[in-house]
Amino acid sequence: MADLAGDREGLLLKAIMTSAGPQKGLSFIGWLVLLAVLAFVGSAAAKIVPHYMDYLSMKKIIESAGTDRTADITNAGDLYAYVAKGMQVNNIRDLDLNKALTVTTENNRFLAHLNYEKRESLIQNIDLVVKFDHEFSVGKP
Template identity: 30%
Template sequence: MHYRKQQGGMSFLGWILVLALLALVGLGIMRLFPLYMEYFSVKTSLESLVNQPDLHAMGKTNIRNALLRRLDINDVAHVSKENIEIIKTRRTVTVAVDYEVRTPFLGNIDLMAHFNPLIEVSSP
């Protein structure tokens, strides 16, 4: 008498659960991707301030306006002038952008991302 070995595998319900989990992870990645692309634009705009030749001679308002122009060119929508903090000392200029973004995820569930890029430029 031969007994067949019972094959062990994933059931249909198991596959449905795995696919649902993968769909949720994929949806999360799709929702967060634009936020991180915008963050990299903010970071690039901040880093371009390092190449500004007269940064140390500029006032805080002028530095803020220069950064806001760069952010506008890069189509950054979630940063306003209230999110920009500029600290000038005798030797350094520190520019920080502190902001958070909420994006809808599923129903009444939102995803929130908090970003805080900054640069510190030493005087020449």
């Protein structure tokens, strides 16, 4: 009985090995297409990622305005100055703060609206556009 099971396994293994054809990898054209796609995605990522990093820095600066006890933020102008200083520290140069950020005061809180978009040329007349739009409610420290 054990011999019969062993014979079945041997026959099954032999059938699998003989029926499988030779396996091939990617052809030269396949590799070129794959490299072109990877280069395109890498190029797009290299152009967009810095803008997301700047946005995350801006978000952190605005949110920290409410918790920074050393900052004397009493009005909207003080908040603009605090954010401008944070932008300088984080080397964010290509953003016009007066156009991107609007600040209003409501119930002892600042309502800050960060709204801007960035464009990066991808290929000739094709641009990548990223739009950032976020509302913050920042308590006065």
